[in-house]
């Protein structure tokens with residue numbers, strides 16, 4: 001077991017990083033779920049394009065951190081990034097990313113299997129890092145953000161989003177596999193509870209302690225409560241300045257959260273203007 005675990009973590013059969021590294025977890029649950037939901041894909045792409053219009057990838061060196069099947073990596077390459085590194089802890093997800101990206105783009109892309117708590121890349125390598133739909137899964141989000149700050153150039157940009165899109169789709173989800181499979185009844189119960197909690201806490205919602213516990217209990221997916229102000233504090237502690245946050249409604253439930261954060265004290269008013277306008 002890793003250090004710095006909360007008592008909730010200790011009740012998991014696996015630590016979060018072991019969970020995501022293990023074959024047949026993320027590829028048999030989250031990935032088919034997100035791929036088979038056109039609403040999710042549409043929403044993800046729209047949000048991504050809005051965020052890319054803020055960072056303007058043309059000519060930049062970008063890391064897609066926790067890249068999954070590389071949707072954001074592909075979008076950065078299509079938008080003219082000079083180099084994209086797709087990094088993920090799951091060999092299976094990286095295989096999907098390679099299959100999806102390489103036929104279209106032979107050059108300017110690399111893949112690395114790594115835990116983001118310890119990125120095997122030199123300091124100051126990237127102009128921008130994307131960290132999409134994953135922060136609430138990390139064992140040590142503080143360590144991940146510090147590592148990202150290290151591999152960013154001074155004044156580089158971090159884009160963070162936290163998930164929460166359309167959990168109603170889970171009603172139609174394939175049952176989750178992995179160490180403790182969830183029954184349809186449990187998925188249904190967790191989804192309903194999540195919806196109620198989301199409605200109750202909508203204006204400041206990321207994950208409440210109660211929903212986090214329910215996710216662990218019913219889905220066996222490692223998540224932790226991650227309120228927007230907690231993310232802001234984590235970003236500041238990691239050395240980011242000029243942090244712009246926005247809560248985004250997805251339909252009427254639930255809310256998605258986005259942050260754009262600039263590394264090491266460089267002020268770029270143009271970023272503020274572009275983000276506010278996004």
Ligand SMILES: C[S@@+](CC[C@H](N)C(=O)[O-])C[C@H]1O[C@@H](n2cnc3c(N)ncnc32)[C@H](O)[C@@H]1O
Nearest residue numbers: 020066067068088089090093115116132133134
């Ligand atoms: C919910 S998916 C999001 C994937 C992608 N960012 C997207 O939005 O399509 C989370 C991804 O984070 C990866 N992941 C989880 N913990 C990680 C860690 N500690 N280091 C690197 N990747 C991790 C998982 O393997 C998975 O592919």
